[in-house]
Amino acid sequence: MSFREKSAWITLVSVIACFGVYYGAVFGGLIERHSMTALHLGLGCILVLILLQVGLTLLAAMTTPKDGMGPRDEREKMIQARSHTIGYYALMVATALLFIPTHTNGVTMIDIANFAFLGIVVSAIVVAIAQIVLFRRGY
Numbered sequence: 001m002s003f004r005e006k007s008a009w010i011t012l013v014s015v016i017a018c019f020g021v022y023y024g025a026v027f028g029g030l031i032e033r034h035s036m037t038a039l040h041l042g043l044g045c046i047l048v049l050i051l052l053q054v055g056l057t058l059l060a061a062m063t064t065p066k067d068g069m070g071p072r073d074e075r076e077k078m079i080q081a082r083s084h085t086i087g088y089y090a091l092m093v094a095t096a097l098l099f100i101p102t103h104t105n106g107v108t109m110i111d112i113a114n115f116a117f118l119g120i121v122v123s124a125i126v127v128a129i130a131q132i133v134l135f136r137r138g139y
Helices: 003-027 036-063 065-069 074-096 109-137
Strands: none
Touching: 003 036, 003 109, 036 065, 074 109
């Protein structure tokens, strides 16, 4: 497995783990959405995501030292461009769907912000999945 495919797996697992905890707690009713606890949990999840990404990427770089240092070849550039295009479309759909909660009674700006950030999280997951699939297919 190449360094860049490992990076995609790291992104996929860490984003799902960190924001799965956050959105599970917020939308699952474990904590109140409009409280400082939700804000602190969100900031904690972002901090844990950063630490996981840095730590696991360093570990991946140590296990494949030559592969991670080299410049991207044409295939890797194409995979990156294609996966980011797919992620862009996912983000645009998520952004367009924000009109649903904005026109629903009882939805606050904090809820809208949570849904908007969920769109960003989903698009990051889509990019990582697209990269993994394209690397596996040998695109």
